[in-house]
Amino acid sequence: MMQDTISLIKPLDTIAMDKCQIRLDNLTKPLNSLYSFEHLARQLSGITYNPRPRSLKKSIIIMAADHGVAAEEPCVFSKQEVILQKIHNISRGSAAVNIFADHVAADLVLVDMGIIANIPPLPLVRNEKIASGTKNITQGPAMTREEAIKAIEIGIRVASETIKKGSQVLGLGEVGVANAISSTAIIACYSQRPLTELVGKTADSSIDFLDKKISFIRRAITVNTPNIDDPIDVLSKLGGYETAGLVGIILGAASGGAAIVLDGLATSTAALLAVKLAPQVKDYLIGSHFPPEPAHKASLDLIGIPAYLHLNISSGEGVGAALGLSLLNASLHVLNDMKTFGEAEVSVAHDGPGALKQDKNVKDE
Template sequence: MSKLVATCSRIREPNRRMAEETQRFLDSKTKPRRSLGRLEDLACQISAIRGTSEPEPPRKAIVVMGADHGVAEEGVSAYPQEVTGQMLLNFARGGAAINVLARHAGAQVVVVDMGVKVPLPAVPEIRVHRIGPGTRNFTKGPAMTREEVVAAVEVGTRIAEELVRDGVSLLGIGDMGIGNTTAASALVAVFTGAPAEEVAGRGTGIDDVAFKRKVDVIRRGIAVNYPDPQDGLDALAKVGGFEIAGLAGVILGGAASGVPIVVDGFICGAAALAATRIASLTAGYLISSHRSVEVGHQLVLQALGTKPLLDLDLRLGEGTGAALAMNLVEASLYILRDMATFTAAGVSDSGA
């Protein structure tokens, strides 16, 4: 049995009975019923995933994966490809937005090189799991082989499992890769059936000419490769990226280990869609952190059946939205653990 098949076989549906028990416990707290709204939903979801009505506030980690994309040679980004590696080094030094927000959230940042075009200097803060020097240009054929995409997914599953063994109980995912909004847009078009112009966004800030080129690139990539929308691995191999496949693996590994995953924006959402095509039960483990300004992200959220916690006009990636949302997840569990019940506080309960 392969690593990927074994991982998927361990994924179980979250415990609905535990969620109901947690809601009854929340109803006993000194507040009107359901008055904390989605914080209560979060606590119930975490309880269902963790299998206990009293989950402790989590130890947090955000896995940020980076890789380059062959499709960048089509001129779909406002930034040169070398920025991918430069930003991974910035993450390693702690100087990026994700580092600032993760420190605020008390989350570890795990930086992974899944396949930057030019190998980076060896630094201990970057885990190197290079599948290759970037994917191939998917307008000319598949971005990856089936073997490469499985290898990338399995990197993610192993990292997630390792972090959970070390005590992490809340995972977040983030991305870095020049050209990866084009790959993500192609994946979302495949999985949702939406036309390219409805999923493609401005990414790093491209102009009208580059946007039209991007839409054409997505159409051509899908037409050339015929990715299967029901086969997450096939779609990833045909039009995806090493880091997107790796992040799908983090989701699969986290779900198999009974840990919730906070999903960042559009690119991470595409990875989540791929993960649900590989193992449908992963959907119950996902927490959508925010609504990106990328136009296709709304389609992603609808396809996942999730409602984002935040709407801040973010479009950076890196896991920044996930870091912000982790504070809300943690707050929901502190309410569950620390808030007094009507009985303990000597407060009359109206039952409303």
Template sequence: MKNVVVESDLLNNVLSNISPLDEEAMEQARERQDSLTKPRGSLGRLEELSIQIAGIKGGLPSIENKAVFTMAGDHGVVEEGVSAYPQEVTGQMVMNFLNGGAAVNVLASEAEARSVVVDMGIKAEIEHPELVDMSLGPGTNNMVKEPAMSREKAVKAVESGIKVFQEIYNEEKIDLVAIGDMGIGNTTPSSALISCFTGTDVEDVTDRGTGVDDEGYNKKIDSIKQAIETNNPNPEDPFDVLSKVGGYEIGGMAGVALAAASKNIPVIVDGFISGAAALLAYEIEPEIKNYLIASHDSVESGHAATLNHIGLTELVDFNMRLGEGTGAVLVMPIIQSACSVLTDMMTFEEAKVSDKD
């Protein structure tokens, strides 16, 4: 962790359990890959994935139980006209998730992954037995005028993600985690976070999000610049940046990622907002980089800056930008297949096939 004092036993305990990858397990996986009935390296990224996951898990990997955590939050900056959709859509889409009608539900079902929906701070009042209530308030403050949240709430947002993960993990051991988002206006704080942490110009990490017109796009750029100027977030202090220009759901996703890594579980990053959360987690604890898997190259321009800063390469590029965790659950079967090839495929010796001289 960076030299930042955070008075949180929960967080500090999680961070202390994020360790370097198991080099011995990775070497054993690499040797087995080289002995399988195929030319060495012929399965490309699948081989690399299996070796990475062996290092995460400390042995030959098995992927059975999967879960996607979709964290929802509202944003006060919406009043600046930065989104094409009204704020009530956040709550309406959360109900859609809970009723199984969204894209992430369809793709999670195909991947046989559990869908966990978390209210991190939405404006609407929703009652549903499947909704995990970790609300920190009816949305953040308008970051153009004041900090998005207090530092205390920034820490609580990350802690809330940790608690949600730990509760689900205690119910059913998870082998693979995906993080996703929902929140009208949340590409605006995501751009601000990414600009602060990477040092990239606001214009280069800001796109049209839900599809704002030229006027809305210009408002968005101006709002982000003004928020950064007004709040002066310190890029060396992740919780300062989160509190000044972040979002509850962004902190929550970062918490899920950190908690999963502490249990030796790979974390699949979705798109732009999920990437901002992964970047926040990386700034809190750089060791998490080795536990992250970038699912796809979001159409949102700032996602590339995030992946480059962390040092990740996406698995697919389908011109997606929906969020919700859709890209992350889409690649779950690919990751599962990579592990199955390593564990289930025969070696030259086992198959009695002649290896090359």
């Protein structure tokens, strides 16, 4: 399934992108002055094969799983209880991500890929549990290769079903205990930066715990010797079920022609692995915000995509992705609701860069 999915990923439509750029250049503003919004509008035109995409249906998919390495952390049982409460809160529509999803009119689903607790049937929650948490990566592989592939295939299936229901943009999120350790370990395999520059204070750790986190990550890499030329090997040895599921969501979304909006560290880690599996996925990825974890920026740098918001958000859950979706909404309003010089009957530039690209004849027929 995975290779078939990868084979369906098409390059972006450069003809649509060029037509989109002509309109952007002719909107009543200085050339390139809405820089990031113009970049996003152009990218969406290429993904949708439409020079003027308008209102795009959106969904946020949250992958949930716990990590065995959490046994090395203090207060692990209380953290697992908090995660369970968080899932119940999301199912009731009361969490931050629900509020932000409503704000951008995005559907929401949470997929249990491997939470330790047994979650009863709940609204918005889908049970795809592979196991009750991964194994402790400081002692051996997180999961088998077969489990990693199974989780990827679940993600592909979830993405495909979501797209068939009409979604054209998928925002990503995650919930689980100790995924920052796992994600940072994966990024450390590919980054040239020392661990001290990748590990930061997160929502589930204190400053005093940073040195221990570094030692856990170093031990996990030493014990497992992941093969960086084989992303599935890296994923199965150091990753989580939610990470693998997110890889599948990304591959499935790209193969279905949907844009993918990242959230925080776990989602950028999954995106990095997806790009290692299928480099053409990069064109479908959209960064949202910079959370406190330094490894997240390192991951985005490795992929080669920007993020846009500096809000110091560390909640996970897909909150950053929801905010990223709001940027896409704004970019499409720029593209469709601003008038061109010709439509507004405003003079075009007579000198400078604008004179070469602006034409009063660019307007709606």
